[in-house]
Amino acid sequence: MKAYYINKYGEPEKVLVLKEVKKPIPKDNEVLLRIHATTINDYDWCITRGKPYAYRLFFGIFKPRKKLHIPGMEVAGTVASVGPNATQFKPGDAVYGDTSDHGFGSFAEYMCLSEKALTHKPANMPFEEAASIPHAAMLALQGLRDVGQIQEGQKILINGGGGGVGTFGLQLAKLYNAEVTGVDTGKKLQMMQELGFDHVIDYKKEDFTKKGQYYDLILDCKTNRSPFAYLSVLHPNGKYVTVGGHMGKLLLLLFLKPLISLVSKKKLHIVALKHNKDLAYINKLYEADQIKCVIDGPYTLEKVPWAIRHFGEGKHSGKIVISIR
Numbered sequence: 001m002k003a004y005y006i007n008k009y010g011e012p013e014k015v016l017v018l019k020e021v022k023k024p025i026p027k028d029n030e031v032l033l034r035i036h037a038t039t040i041n042d043y044d045w046c047i048t049r050g051k052p053y054a055y056r057l058f059f060g061i062f063k064p065r066k067k068l069h070i071p072g073m074e075v076a077g078t079v080a081s082v083g084p085n086a087t088q089f090k091p092g093d094a095v096y097g098d099t100s101d102h103g104f105g106s107f108a109e110y111m112c113l114s115e116k117a118l119t120h121k122p123a124n125m126p127f128e129e130a131a132s133i134p135h136a137a138m139l140a141l142q143g144l145r146d147v148g149q150i151q152e153g154q155k156i157l158i159n160g161g162g163g164g165v166g167t168f169g170l171q172l173a174k175l176y177n178a179e180v181t182g183v184d185t186g187k188k189l190q191m192m193q194e195l196g197f198d199h200v201i202d203y204k205k206e207d208f209t210k211k212g213q214y215y216d217l218i219l220d221c222k223t224n225r226s227p228f229a230y231l232s233v234l235h236p237n238g239k240y241v242t243v244g245g246h247m248g249k250l251l252l253l254l255f256l257k258p259l260i261s262l263v264s265k266k267k268l269h270i271v272a273l274k275h276n277k278d279l280a281y282i283n284k285l286y287e288a289d290q291i292k293c294v295i296d297g298p299y300t301l302e303k304v305p306w307a308i309r310h311f312g313e314g315k316h317s318g319k320i321v322i323s324i325r
């Protein structure tokens with residue numbers, strides 16, 4: 001089978017090597033998955049380059065750890081065979097999931113992974129759309145519903161609204177009849193309006209924290225401002241929820257969060273992703289035509305290094321998908 005290997009940090013085109021290797025054999029409760037689609041995530045951009053440097057504490061100081069040698073963490077595919085203790089799936093089942101709790105390895109034609117990382121795929125959901133769901137949709141759902149405790153008719157702002165999390169976030173917020181503002185780059189604003197954002201702001205032209213508009217809930221995919229700037233545009237009981245972004249700003253937020261809760265009713269939260277937790281709920285929304293996937297691509301397996309750069313340079317809209325047929 002073909003798989004991308006990485007054993008040093010650097011530019012994606014230089015360090016990712018597409019090799020012919022032996023197909024793995026599933027052990028215990030693993031399944032062997034024939035991968036039909038995978039996606040590009042923030043992690044792939046960080047793992048290949050080893051930047052920000054703080055990530056090397058997890059990925060490996062001088063070079064990526066062995067378990068990262070085949071990167072990639074979202075899959076949709078068909079079960080090819082199952083390990084001796086696997087009970088949930090049988091060969092031929094169409095499945096998808098976020099593999100990162102159990103390891104990486106989706107930039108390949110096949111991978112072995114725990115059956116716990118997988119969920120059945122609805123028949124009407126193409127593999128390319130299924131692969132785009134697990135990470136971004138779970139972050140958006142857990143950010144808005146579980147952490148942000150979204151309420152009917154609230155005024156919501158999504159910072160980074162045109163990316164993977166933002167496009168799912170808008171659609172989930174609309175299930176609560178929220179009035180949603182999306183902040184992103186000018187070229188993504190038309191797609192965002194077509195998807196249903198009530199208001200859009202080009203971050204290169206305007207600063208949403210200086211427009212005199214106030215929000216009940218902010219979902220942030222970038223965390224590129226100080227916590228005080230976010231607090232300044234929240235209603236008195238408002239909540240700010242971030243899924244990730246600038247490392248220094250996230251650390252500051254973590255430090256200030258308990259102090260701010262002593263003096264203000266406004267709340268600051270950071271989402272800790274629970275992998276694959278609510279995919280069955282997303283399946284129901286998809287089958288009822290209440291959610292759709294915004295995809296950039298699909299591109300071929302050979303385009304993975306280019307696609308990682310396309311992501312890193314912020315040229316994508318929605319989720320970048322790689323099709324492996």
Ligand SMILES: NC(=O)c1ccc[n+]([C@@H]2O[C@H](COP(=O)([O-])OP(=O)(O)OC[C@H]3O[C@@H](n4cnc5c(N)ncnc54)[C@H](OP(=O)(O)O)[C@@H]3O)[C@@H](O)[C@H]2O)c1
Nearest residue numbers: 042160162163164165185203221243244245271272273314
């Ligand atoms: N909490 C957890 O457990 C967890 C787990 C995994 C990942 N994450 C994090 O979740 C986030 C994933 O978000 P995603 O998949 O939606 O990323 P994404 O697809 O890259 O979307 C982010 C969007 O923000 C836009 N943007 C860039 N600079 C901006 C600015 N200054 N103001 C407003 N928008 C801006 C980007 O556009 P351009 O760049 O084109 O301008 C892009 O459209 C990442 O931060 C990742 O690290 C969190």
